[in-house]
Amino acid sequence: MGLKAALSKPFAALINRRLNKLRFNAVELQQKTFEYLVTQAKITEFGKAHQFASIKSYEDFKKNVPVHDYEDLRPYIDRVTRGEPNVLWPGKPEYLAKTSGTTSGVKYIPISKESMPEHIKAARNALLSYIYETGKADFVDGKMIFLQGSPVLEKKAGISVGRLSGIVAHHVPGYLQKNRLPSYEVNCMDDWEQKVDAIVAETRNEDMRLISGIPPWCQMYFDRLSAVCGDKKIKDIFPNFKLYVHGGVNYEPYRGRMEESIGFGIDTIETYPASEGFIAFQDRQKEKGLLLMVDSGIFYEFIPADEFFNENPTRISLKDIELDRNYALILNTSAGLWGYSLGDTVKFVSKNPYKIVVSGRIKHYISAFGEHVIGEEVEQALMGVANEEGVDVIEFTVAPQVNPPKGELPYHEWFIEFGKAPDNLVVFASKVDKALQKKNIYYFDLIEGNILQPLVIQSLKKDTFINYMRSQGKLGGQNKVPRLANDRKIAEELKEYIV
Structure with missing residues (x-):
C-alpha cells in the first residue's frame, strides 16, 4: 500500500465522524441552513423584493417565496449574467454553469464562492466513505479517469462560464492531480468521439484504478478501448481497476452490459451532483439510497409529485417527509436559487439517516x-x-x-x-x-x-x-x-x- 492510500484511511475515519453529525442531526442542520440563507440574502434584490427581513419561519418563507423554475427566475439571472451584484446572492457569482435546458435553451446557473467548495467536498467525501466502510484504498495510488466536459472557461461580464464538470476540473485537489487522466489538452477537446479516442490512446497502458462518468459514455469508452486492445475485457487491460463512480442516470439499466465489458461485478459509488448543488452520494455499499447533504448550503423543500402541477400543492421541509413517496425536489441555495424546482423527483428510503433515491424527472x-x-x-x-x-x-x-x-x-x-x-x-x-x-x-x-x-x-x-x-x-x-x-x-x- 502506498503512502497516499495509507494516509487516506485515518482521514476517512475523521470524515466519517463528521458525516455522523449530519446523518443524525439532519433536521437541526436544515433549520440552521435555512436561517443562514435567509439572513445572508436580505440585502439582495431578490431578498428585498420578497421581504426576507420579515421572514421568521419556514411558513413565512412559503408565503413570500413561490416555487420557481428557471424561466421564472430568468429576469434575475439575466441581471446576474450582465454583471450586476447583489441580485440573488451577495456579490457576484464565482462561476456560471452553462447547461442545456429542454424548454429554456441555454441556462446559466450561478455558483458562488460559498457553494463551489461544497461540490468538491461532497465528491471527496463519497470516496472517503467508501474507504472507511470497505478498507479499500489502493485506488488512491493509481491513475483515475474522470470523463467530463471541457475545462475551457469563457467570460461573461467578468464571470467565468463553463460546464459544471469543466468548472470542477479546476478545483481537483493537488494531491490527485498527478494521478488524474485524461490530460488537460485532451479534456479540452470539443468533439466527443475524437476525445474518447484520445482518452483511449492516453490510458490504455496506464494503471487505471478508478473511472468516473455517466454510464452510457463510459460504456462507449470501454467499447473503443476493448476494440483497440484486441477485444479484451477491461479487467485484463486494467487489472487494478476496482471502483466505478457514476451519476446522472439510473445505473441499473446499464449494469449488466457494463459488468460484461469489465469482466466482473465492480464496486460502484453513485453520486447526485447538479449544477445547482451537490445533493447526495452513496455512503454505504450495503445500504440502499444516497445520503442527503443537509449542511452544504442547500435548504430542501419537497412537493408530492402527484400534486406538483396543482394550483396550491403541499410544500414541506425535511422533517415532514414520508418514506416511499415521490417528491419533486425544490432547492434554496447559497448561490441564490430560491424555491427552485430542480425538475427531479426523489423518494426517501430512510429517515435515520435521511437517504433518497432519484425516481425520475417531474416533466419526464x-x-x-x-x-x-x-x-x-x-x-x-x-x-x-x-x-x-x-x-x-x-x-x-x-x-x-x-x-x-x-x-x-x-x-x-x-x-x-x-x-x-x-x-x-x-x-x-x-x-x-x-x-x-x-x-x-x-x-x-x-x-x-x-x-x-x-x-x-x-x-x-x-x-x-x-x-x-x-x-x-x-x-x-x-x-x-x-x-x-x-x-x-x-x-x-x-x-x-x-x-
Missing part, C-alpha cells in the same frame, strides 16, 4: 390518458424482465401513441436498442407490459378497461442512440437521453432507426 412522464407513468416504473419493469430473460438493453425511451393507424387502441410505444435481443419480441413486450401494470395501478386500469392496448416495442438498430445524440449535438459529457416523454418529438426522430 407519460400521462396522455391519466396514467402518470414515471421513469422509475418503466426502468424497473423493463430491467426486471430483461434480467429474467437474459436480454441486454443498451438504451431506450418511451412515448405515447395517441393516434395509431387503422382504428387501433392507443398504446405506449417503447423504442429499445438491444445488445442481446429477446428470442420473441412480442412475448417479451407482453411480460414488460404486465410488469408495468403491477407497478402502476392507473396503467393497469386503462389496460383492463380497454382504453389502452398493451405496449408495443420497436427494436432499434445498433448505435441508434449514439447516432441520435450526435444528430442533436449532444454526444458525450453530461447529456442524457430522456427515458420518458409525454409527446412524440423524440419518437418521430427514432422511427428511421427501427429494425
Whole structure:
C-alpha cells in the first residue's frame, strides 16, 4: 500500500465522524441552513423584493417565496449574467454553469464562492466513505479517469462560464492531480468521439484504478478501448481497476452490459451532483439510497409529485417527509436559487439517516390518458424482465401513441436498442407490459378497461442512440437521453432507426 492510500484511511475515519453529525442531526442542520440563507440574502434584490427581513419561519418563507423554475427566475439571472451584484446572492457569482435546458435553451446557473467548495467536498467525501466502510484504498495510488466536459472557461461580464464538470476540473485537489487522466489538452477537446479516442490512446497502458462518468459514455469508452486492445475485457487491460463512480442516470439499466465489458461485478459509488448543488452520494455499499447533504448550503423543500402541477400543492421541509413517496425536489441555495424546482423527483428510503433515491424527472412522464407513468416504473419493469430473460438493453425511451393507424387502441410505444435481443419480441413486450401494470395501478386500469392496448416495442438498430445524440449535438459529457416523454418529438426522430 502506498503512502497516499495509507494516509487516506485515518482521514476517512475523521470524515466519517463528521458525516455522523449530519446523518443524525439532519433536521437541526436544515433549520440552521435555512436561517443562514435567509439572513445572508436580505440585502439582495431578490431578498428585498420578497421581504426576507420579515421572514421568521419556514411558513413565512412559503408565503413570500413561490416555487420557481428557471424561466421564472430568468429576469434575475439575466441581471446576474450582465454583471450586476447583489441580485440573488451577495456579490457576484464565482462561476456560471452553462447547461442545456429542454424548454429554456441555454441556462446559466450561478455558483458562488460559498457553494463551489461544497461540490468538491461532497465528491471527496463519497470516496472517503467508501474507504472507511470497505478498507479499500489502493485506488488512491493509481491513475483515475474522470470523463467530463471541457475545462475551457469563457467570460461573461467578468464571470467565468463553463460546464459544471469543466468548472470542477479546476478545483481537483493537488494531491490527485498527478494521478488524474485524461490530460488537460485532451479534456479540452470539443468533439466527443475524437476525445474518447484520445482518452483511449492516453490510458490504455496506464494503471487505471478508478473511472468516473455517466454510464452510457463510459460504456462507449470501454467499447473503443476493448476494440483497440484486441477485444479484451477491461479487467485484463486494467487489472487494478476496482471502483466505478457514476451519476446522472439510473445505473441499473446499464449494469449488466457494463459488468460484461469489465469482466466482473465492480464496486460502484453513485453520486447526485447538479449544477445547482451537490445533493447526495452513496455512503454505504450495503445500504440502499444516497445520503442527503443537509449542511452544504442547500435548504430542501419537497412537493408530492402527484400534486406538483396543482394550483396550491403541499410544500414541506425535511422533517415532514414520508418514506416511499415521490417528491419533486425544490432547492434554496447559497448561490441564490430560491424555491427552485430542480425538475427531479426523489423518494426517501430512510429517515435515520435521511437517504433518497432519484425516481425520475417531474416533466419526464407519460400521462396522455391519466396514467402518470414515471421513469422509475418503466426502468424497473423493463430491467426486471430483461434480467429474467437474459436480454441486454443498451438504451431506450418511451412515448405515447395517441393516434395509431387503422382504428387501433392507443398504446405506449417503447423504442429499445438491444445488445442481446429477446428470442420473441412480442412475448417479451407482453411480460414488460404486465410488469408495468403491477407497478402502476392507473396503467393497469386503462389496460383492463380497454382504453389502452398493451405496449408495443420497436427494436432499434445498433448505435441508434449514439447516432441520435450526435444528430442533436449532444454526444458525450453530461447529456442524457430522456427515458420518458409525454409527446412524440423524440419518437418521430427514432422511427428511421427501427429494425
